[in-house]
Amino acid sequence: MSGHSKWHNIQAKKGKTDAKRGKIFTKIGKEIAVAAKMGGSNPDTNGKLRDVIAKAKANNMPLDTVTRAIKKGAGEMEGVNYEEIVYEGYAPGGVAVIVNVLTENKNRSAGNVRHAFSKYGGNMGSTGCVSFMFQNKGQMIVEKDAMDEEELMMLALDAGAEDFEAEDEVYVITTTPEDFGTVRETLENNGVEFLEADLKMVPDTYSSVDEETAVKIQKMLDALEDDDDVQDVFHNAEFPEGFEE
Template sequence: MSGHSKWKNIAGKKGKADAQRGKIFTKIGREIIVAAKSGGPQPEDNPRLRDAISKAKSANMPNDNIERAIKKATGELANVDYLEIVYEGYGPAGIAVIVETLTDNKNRSAGSVRNAFTKGFGNMGTPGCVSFMFQEKGQIIIEKEDKDEDELMMLALDSGAEDFESEDEVFIVTTSPEDFGAVREALEGAGIQFLEASVTKIPDVMTEIDEEAAKKFQKMLNLLDEDEDVQEVYHNAEFPEGWDE
């Protein structure tokens, strides 16, 4: 991943989240509903729900929204059943793309995602065609501010983190998916606040693209971002230096 700035990608996503907070809350709400339905409404007994609630709090989602999503999962409020569907394929210049969706209409979801790939000069692939190029990891992003780097690093590593990096104005803590919850809880217990905390997919190798491919791929990303069924988009594109997403 030489030359690739993890924080640049994360900061870009965060900026979009700030600008589209209502849409982000809706998507996280769906995650909470699915997590609570699959593992129960008590966070202490449901690691997936704990992680979803942590993600909600990192996005400054109000507690009322979180509680409402859990009530929908338990049937206290009217709810919709969501299917978890993952699509894989390629963007321009051979970019590997994974799209995770939560949808109540798989035909609508498939059509919308396929349209985004087509209009972005890419093409949908078969399940597994690019997922082998990514590793699932827990990732916790912490603003540096006045934090002691050595102290924070030791806390993260002692609680089970695999890696601790300093990049630009943030620290990036990487964990296995299994240890993500324990590391997050240890840092929370020490009073550390996060810019982002989630289990994500990190590419093994980045694909450098030129400005022409970047423009085409950005169109795909924008269409996927506008799709309410799309929860997350992972890719291995390394945009040109100075590219303004």
């Protein structure tokens, strides 16, 4: 993955997140409701719910919004039953794309995702067509001025982290999905704040694309991320250095 910066992707995404905070809150609210429905409303006994609440906190989601989403998922307030669906396919240039969806209308979601792929020169594929190129990982992003590098690295690795990387402006901590909650909680208990803390599909290798192809891919990714049913979009594109997402 030469030249690929995780922080470049995160930084660009964060700018969009700031501009679309209400939509982000809605998406995280869905995740909270699903987690509460599956494992109960008590984060002390529901690890998945704890992890999503941490994600909400990293995105500065108001506490009352979090509480309302938990109550909806637990059936204490009227809510919607969401179905989790994963779509896979290819963006221009043969770039692998995974789209995670939470929806109450499967037909609408499938149509919207398919439209985004085809409109921007991609192709929807069958289940499993690209997911074998990715690994499910926990990933935490911490600002460099949050803690001394060696101290944070030792804290993360001792807690069970798989990897620790120093990017230009941030530290990137990677874990297995099983250890994500433990590592995150250990760091939180030591006063570490996250720019991002979430489970992700991390590609094994990245696919380099030129500027023209990068523009097409970015339009497709934007269209997918703008869809209210789409929770996450993962890809293995390595954009040209200096490309503005």
